[in-house]
Amino acid sequence: MSEPTTPVTPRLTVTVGPVAHGGHCVARHDGRVIFVRHAIPGETVEISLTEHDDDAKFWRADVTRVVEASPERVAHFWPEADALKAAARHGAPVGGAEFGHLSRTGQRGLKTAVVREQLERLGGLSPDRLDALFTAGVEDVDAKGNQAQRDGLGWRTRVGYAVTPSGKLGMHAHRSHSILPIQDMPLAIPAINELRLWEIDFTGIERVEVAAPANGSGTLVLLAPVFGLSDKASGAAVKRVARALAALETPPSVARWNPENSAIEVVNGRGWVKETTDDHEFRVTGDGFWQIHRNAPKVLTDAALGFLLQGGYLNDGADVADLYAGAGLFTAPLADAVGPDGSVLSVEGSPGTSRDARKNLHASEQVEILQGRVEKILGTQSRSSQTAAGQRRRFDAVVLDPPRAGAGKAVVRALVATSPSAIAYVSCDPAAFARDVKYFANAGWQVEKLRAFDLYPHTHHVETVALLIPATRPATVSAAVSAAKASSTD
Incomplete structure (x- = not known):
């Protein structure tokens, strides 16, 4: 079978502008915005239009030739995903490695810029606040691996x-x-x-x-x-x-x-x-969700639970929740952290994955596993049989790991109504995360800590982990305790 070919379209030469969310950079031609894949900001490139309806608000294009290259440009490691080689054979590159023409350092730089831009534009965070929160930028998770892993290869499970x-x-x-x-x-x-x-x-x-x-x-x-x-x-x-x-x-x-x-x-x-993981074993059925980078389970649990532990939000006897819990990646260490006197609510929408969670956590009596929509289940939770009718369950801490589309306004509203002390938010999409940050801000919450990880090398995807707390509450439980002690001695 011959390889499918792309239709012949006019080729333009453009100067590439800033990176945008979604794996492309922004260029302009005669006032028209063009989203260009396989480019690097500052380059001059020849492009082939892939979507160019006359009445469209913007066009899309692939790079076919580099006129002036960025210092961060490298030879693509995968011929089938190389836009330049695909153009030479009058074809298209496969998806899945759209940043393969960039150095690893260059990739993380663009991802850092995207996270910042989304949180500023959609999330409402100021540049000064982002400077304070995000000094490390997107972090490398493969620095200690073998050479292939350091090159960003051999990570997908x-x-x-x-x-x-x-x-x-x-x-x-x-x-x-x-x-x-x-x-x-x-x-x-x-x-x-x-x-x-x-x-x-x-x-x-x-x-x-x-x-x-x-x-x-x-x-x-x-x-x-x-x-x-x-x-x-x-x-x-x-x-x-x-x-x-x-x-x-x-x-x-x-x-x-x-x-x-x-x-x-x-x-x-x-x-x-x-x-x-280091401490737990999980059964994952069929196409059930699991983090795809070989290092992701440890990186994300260390970051999310690390925020909660460092802030004093997790301790023996705490009442916590794991929302969009999957097979139990975060639920299991949360159960360890709160001990047998604590409680963990695990909520997952997929019936099959929820069944996996039940198998994986059957020995943890402090874990309650419910299958269904997060906002509906949160709305039905009461603290105990002694709680006054209609009073919602209050969580000491929550891990929130929604799908790519984000949690959304309804989930944020239902979660805030439970008055948690802190939320560790794990996200695989900067735009969805930023929108949710704005919803939380409108409800009186703020981003207290932020990290991001390059768990998808050679792609535009990036994983973020944030600690969210009520804006009017001290940053940590320990800070609140110290403030109370100081007040009592005055």
Whole structure:
């Protein structure tokens, strides 16, 4: 099968402006804003328009040639994702490594700029406040790894693939239905590439998801048949791929998967993977959520719980909540922190992932696991049977880790109504995070601490962790205690 090609469009030469959220930079041509991917601020580049309707507010484009390069530009590590090589073959690059043309330092610099810009423009934080909160900028999490990891490679423990019409493993071009065949996935950990999925005939399969825990406990391959195939044809396709994978020296588990409802049917092995942290073990079923960077579970739990512990918000007997709790990554260490006399409310919307949490935390009697919408469950929580009717449960601390779209106004309103002392907010999208920061600010809350981590090297994505507290309350519980003691001796 020949590689899909992009339509021939007029090429323009532009000077690239600042980075913007979403993996592109801003350029202008005859007064028109153009969002340019694969560029670096300050460069002069030739671009090919990919979206350019006459009545559109802005256009989109890919770089096809660099006229004046930035000092931060490097050779792209992945030919299939290299916009310049794709332009030379009159094709499009695959998505998923849109910052691969930048040095690692340059990537973190652009991500730092995006976090700051979003929090200033959408979150309402002043430049001086951001200077005080965000002096470290986006932090490297791979500095102590092997050379490949320091280069930003071999970190993904989960990868999703598409399949070309001819049955070849592939990935989509950005904002396109075109699927480009690939021969490697340099961002994936070795266990995923060792499957050599690009050598397998996936005819009859539409999507392939692979989960390979960094602990080496076993890989799971999920196969979604082409929509509309008969049960006989789709079953035959799944069995054919499963036989090919079973012939490997270290065969993975294989399951048939329905992306619409996350239902899985195990073909070989088991339908879940075992994830581990320093202190806990987690079962994650099928396509259930888990952080994809091999270091992310430790980095994020250390940061989020570190904020709460340092502030004195977590102690024996505390009442805390883990919202959008997944399989229990934060719930388990929260249960350790509050001890058997404390309590942890774990709320997760996905039924399958909530079932995983129940299995993972069945021995922790202080944990209550509820499945459903966060704002609805928060609205039904009362502190105890002795609490006056209608009085809401009050949390000492909360971990909030919403999906990419953010928590939203309704969740923020319901959470603030529970009057927590502090919230550790974990976010994978700076724009959604900034919008929520504004909602919290309108409710009388402020960002007290902020960190950000480069947990998605060579992409525009960045993870932030913030400590939010009521603006009228002392920054820490210990500070409040000290103030009270000082007052009593006056």
